[in-house]
Amino acid sequence: MSVIRSAGLRGFRATVAELGGNAEEFATACGLPVAALDTDDLLVSDFEVAAVLELAAHRLRCPDLGLRISRRQDLAMLGPLALAIANSPTLADVLECTSRYLFVHARALSLTLEPDPYGDRSVIALRYGGPPGIPNPVQGTDLGLAFVHHTILQRLAEVRYGLRSVELPYRPAAPLSVYEEFFGAPVRVERPAALLRVPSSLATRPLSGGDENLHRLAMAFLAELTGGENAEVAPRVRAAVQRLLGTAAPEIGAVARLLTVHPRTLQRRLAAEGTSFATILDEARREEARRYLTTTDMPMSQVASLIGLSEQATFTRCARRWWHATPTAVRRSGNRGQRA
Template identity: 30%
Template sequence: MTSHARIKITAGFWESLYQLGIDAKHVVRKARLPLTIITDPFVTTTQYFAIWKAYSDIIDDTAKGIIKLATVFETTHYPPTVLATYHARDYRDALKRMARYKQMCPPEGLRITEKGDECTIELEWLYVEQPGPPILVGITLAFLLELGRRGTAQPLRAKLVEFSDSMGNVQVLEAYFGCRVQTGANCNRLTLHRGDLDRPFVSYNAELLEILTPVLEQSLDERQRSYSITEMVKWIVKRSLTGGCPDIQTVASELGMSNRTLQRRLIDEGTSFKNVLTQVRHEQAIEYLTDLSLDIKEVAFMIGYEDKNSFYRAFRLWEGNTPSNWRTEHLGKN
């Protein structure tokens, strides 16, 4: 999956802009894209980001732009992937479906973790090198809370919201999310009260889910099969490295296949799980070493090495040099 992936912009997006008094043609022109995008909704990742940037520039207030679009988007305009979440059994079921079916709607991905009394949902970028514009980040997280509010018919509040970029008027966002909003964080993450995930959805529709789920699962399976299994494994390994080393069983489970099947498919593509893991660690090591705010021990941890010495040995095999010397030679600093 690359930055040239085809992304579909739903008709509901353009309708929501209309509800806000924004002409779709104005957005497309500002994004310097052909007007045919309005009727032929498939775009590249670059074009997709350009449209969101154009909307942000037109609304001229990131925080208000986030809240306005998240709240004006009518449920009647939800695409099938979102309908399956809105009509889920409860908030937990809805979020799990959202994370799963988001794989069919790149470039945003969601990583959900439940621990203690918290549920964190971290936004990730699927198979793209550059993150999306701040307004897209904000709307993605705001919509997750909006989904819970609409499904449960309760004024749910988040526990914490973290953004890596400036998001405009933070006080406006805090009033919407009902919690503290932190900017300049090292991730984009929504933290919910875990108890809210048990809340049933008043919009639950078992009959509709019986129709939608098989179709969506088939579409997801077809989409996954169209991608290189090596690329998919690389992405899963990359997001799982920090503080540990994912094994083939963990990755195979996430892909919904057995260890043997995963290894066979990797061999068919001329590689192996061990080779992919090594490649990802090497690539990430180089990327992190160019960030002078990270010391060598931190870099080792972030690519799954428990101690610095193991990282040094591996890096010598990759580059024929130590991480410190590599950094000095390439960046001119230790």
């Protein structure tokens, strides 16, 4: 399973409501946490995200759902990548940092520059999609292409940037006129890949309003966030575990996939840094449990579930080990501290 930040669902709830549907019902039907509809930083299955988009489009008889949702999305949904994009000096820098770091937002997605498939040297192709061999979900691909076109390229360039054509690897159910009106360019269907064909001169077009120093800082932060062979792995494991808690099983295999390393390699690197996956997971559970106990009135069973424990009794045993007190006592103590 690959994952995507729940920010990718921005606009889904509002668009579904506008069409007379219930976003939470669709999410539940697809196994997607309802919380993913209203927050940006949950890590959710990209399969579940694709499924909820397809289900909503089908049930609401809205075959251009992905295009509609994209109008409600903005650059900020990309998190730290948004800062690098917004402060890029040229569109070439925008494309470079997006293609390099899009996986921070969605592990399996990529945006790559390729030669024009029709051999036009004045055109380059922006290829969007997942790993080769995996079918392109219609609504998810529509949404991704629309976001790149409408939110990244068109808004940053501030003018029509010369989109030559849109290539779709499927034949959408919506009329092509809907797509051509949205993109302002011809749309070709049943092509080998999802592409935006743009002028090659676009790469050198300067952008106004950016700050090159902020761009460099953002790129440095992204490089540190994604890490390299010599970067400390424990902070990245800790961040991944915190995101997985409450949304997916916080297992070493899932974290290793996020960091693109083998689980045994991950264990060896953590051991070299004087810690272990079990230690990091236990610390993250303790911190999250205290936060839920002292800042919410959630039932204990729900708190246990959110920190990845299957039973309330297990949570009670962990609480006694962590704080030498029951969860109820910790909650009461925290509430007294707040009143004081």
